[in-house]
Amino acid sequence: MKSPARTQGALSRRRFLAGASASLLAAPALVAPALAQSGGSGDVDIAIVGGGAAGIAAARRIAAAGRSYVLLEASGRLGGRARTVSVFGRPVDLGASGFSRRDSTLAAAAGEAGLALAPLPVARRLYAGGQEANEGDYDAFTLALGRLRRDIVAAGDAGRDVAASSVDTAGGPWAATAAALVGPLACGRGLAGLSTLDLALRTPAADDVTSPLGVGAMLESLGAWLNVQKDAPVTLITNAGRTSTLAIRGQRGVVRARAIILAVPAATVVGGDLRFNPPLQTRVAAAFRAFPAGQIEQVAFALPGNPFQLGADEPVLARVDGATPGMLWPGMLRARLGGSDVYRLSFGDEAAREIAAKGAPEAQRRVNAWLKTAFGASAPDVAQVQSSNWSTDPLFRGAMALATPGQAALRRQFGDPLGRIFLAGDYTSVSQWGTLAGAWNSGEAAAARALSLVTGPS
Ligand SMILES: Cc1cc2nc3c(=O)[nH]c(=O)nc-3n(C[C@H](O)[C@H](O)[C@H](O)COP(=O)(O)OP(=O)(O)OC[C@H]3O[C@@H](n4cnc5c(N)ncnc54)[C@H](O)[C@@H]3O)c2cc1C
Known part of the structure; x- marks a missing residue:
């Protein structure tokens, strides 16, 4: 007789095979919540x-492996x-909105499911003092950004794990904008709170592709x-020897799993x-x-009539005035999403x-102030x-996990299993942290390790 676990594994395999063709439809009816039917409890690999x-x-x-x-x-x-x-009648991503086509199998998975991808422009338009920057400004910005990245990588290569602000030697009118792009806009924190080593080890490629459905909708599919x-x-993971149990809020039963x-x-x-x-070991919790x-x-809004003559999905940066802190907080605009009248800042x-604390009125105030500083009164x-x-x-409790200066080496620890628990997620990747590709790859890697635990000698 088949064990309950193997029977469910066979079902999962069938669902996977069905999904390979039916994922085009992404029909919710294909989901068979076996555990939900049993009141939330059950045994799985x-x-x-x-x-x-x-x-x-x-x-x-794991489904593909038939477990x-x-x-x-x-x-x-x-x-x-x-x-x-859905914002103003079109799909808008308020989290990850693009990813690198070549850095994971995510693009291939979308292709196999018949989900089209669309290229994303990566070249930024620059604005300063209410108008588009001139060629000299473009050169100055490229130089400032290149210098900042070079300084960070040099510090990381030399094994110096210090605040990124302390190695920033880029000067000139665009230095604050380059610092904003590397810090708050890409990571959600200023350079003073970012580790040179963590930044230097990260090698994300530009997000060069998106989904016309929305990246979130694509993943759901x-x-x-x-x-x-x-x-x-x-709410609670209990280690019970060769199995662990997982308690779920609001459910009486538990899920038992081998990994x-x-x-x-x-x-x-x-x-x-x-x-x-x-409880987690002190060393792990400290990491x-x-x-x-x-x-x-991110804030989405509509601007009919293309008032700034921007291309579809064009990224726009406005110069941050470093001499007058607070005069303009940094923002990154994605114009005319998919060629529409909807923008995202x-x-x-x-x-x-x-x-996050004050909600829509604060978001609206900041959008209007940013638009006027970038494009003029x-x-x-x-x-x-x-x-x-x-x-x-x-x-979620934030956008992405960032090493405190001096602590970047600890990121490698997230690759170590905690007994039968394998960690996955963007934060576990040393070179792709904070990215969709890093998260996707980490999930595949954790699955391979969990599978070898459950298929190996038990
Ligand atoms: C505003 C923003 C913009 C971004 N833009 C990009 C971008 O353009 N390109 C890019 O590559 N990356 C981008 N990122 C980063 C990218 O979104 C993440 O790296 C990636 O989505 C992380 O995936 P994950 O699976 O590791 O974690 P998550 O996507 O955070 O998934 C974790 C899941 O765990 C669930 N969960 C939490 N607690 C529990 C619990 N106790 N029990 C059960 N479930 C639980 C959550 O609900 C969530 O669904 C952006 C991030 C943000 C915040």
């Missing part, structure tokens, strides 16, 4: 906690920090056929609602605490924290915005 890119990639790998699994997601949707919302239990926040892939954001592993029995999250929030660090006001809230959402 591998339980995956967290349905973002890492968790979805892991679950797909039993369940993907437990706290919220009502898959995708995590890739979230597509890639996970639609998996054995997922949504609205299932895991666990923990694919939740770093900030929720410690300081969140998730507990471990026995997590050395990686507090940076803050990035990203803010980092303090501005993002304020937006005649820039139209926007009357309605929709903003993200990653910083205060308890399931």
Whole structure:
């Protein structure tokens, strides 16, 4: 007789095969929540906690291997920090909005599922003093950014793990803008709080591709056929020898698993609602605490009639006036999403924290001030915005995990299993942290390791 676990594994395999063709439709009806039917309890080979890119990639790998699994997601949707919302009648990503085509198998997975991808322009338009920058400005910005990156990499190569602000020798009118691009806009924190080593080890390629559906919707589609239990926040993971049990808030039963892939954001592993029995070792908990999250929030709004004559999806940066701190907080605009009248402006660090704390009125105020500083006093006001809230959402607690200066070497620790628990998520990647590709790759890697544990001698 087949064990319950193997039977479920066979079902998962069939679902996978069905999904390979049916994922075009991404029909929710294909999801067969086996554990939900049994009141939330059950035995599986591998339980995956967290349905973002890492968790979805892991679950797909395990389903393909024919093992039993369940993907437990706290919220009502898959995708995590890739979230597509409908704004002014079109899909808009308020989290990850693009990714590098060649740095993971994500683009290939989308292609196999029949989900089209669209190229994203990577060259930025620069504005200063209300008008487009001149050629000299473009050169000065490129020089400032190149110098800053060179200084950071040189420090990292020399093994110096210090605050990135302390090695920044770039001067000139565009130095503050380059610093803003590397710090608050890309990571959600200023250079003073970023580690040279952590930045130097990171080699993300430019996000050169997006999904016309929205990257969040694309991920939901890639996970639609998996054995997922949504609205299932895991609150306690208990090690019980050769199995572990997972308690889910609001459910009487537990899930028992031979291995666990923990694919939740770093900030929720410690300081969140998730507990471990026995507790995480002091060394492990300290490593997590050395990686507090940076803050990035995005604001979407409509501007009819292409008032600034920008191309579809063009990224725009406005010069940050370093001499007058606070005169203009840095922002990065993505214009005319997919050729539409909808725009998205990203803010980092303090501005993002304020937006998360105060909501839409603050987001609207900052958007209008940014547009006027970038494009001049005649820039139209926007009357309605929709903003993200990653910083205060308890399931995320920020945008991405960043090493405190001096602590970057600890990131490697996240590659070590905690007994039968394998960590996955963007923060576990030394070279691709804070990226969708890094998260996807980490999920596949964790799945391979969990599979070898459950298929090996037990
Ligand atoms: C504003 C913003 C813009 C970004 N832009 C880009 C970009 O353009 N390109 C790029 O490559 N990257 C970008 N990123 C980074 C990218 O979004 C992340 O690196 C990636 O999505 C992380 O995936 P993940 O699976 O590691 O984690 P997440 O996507 O955070 O998934 C974790 C999942 O765990 C769930 N969870 C949490 N706690 C529990 C629990 N107790 N039980 C069960 N489930 C739980 C959460 O609900 C979530 O679904 C951006 C991030 C932000 C915030």
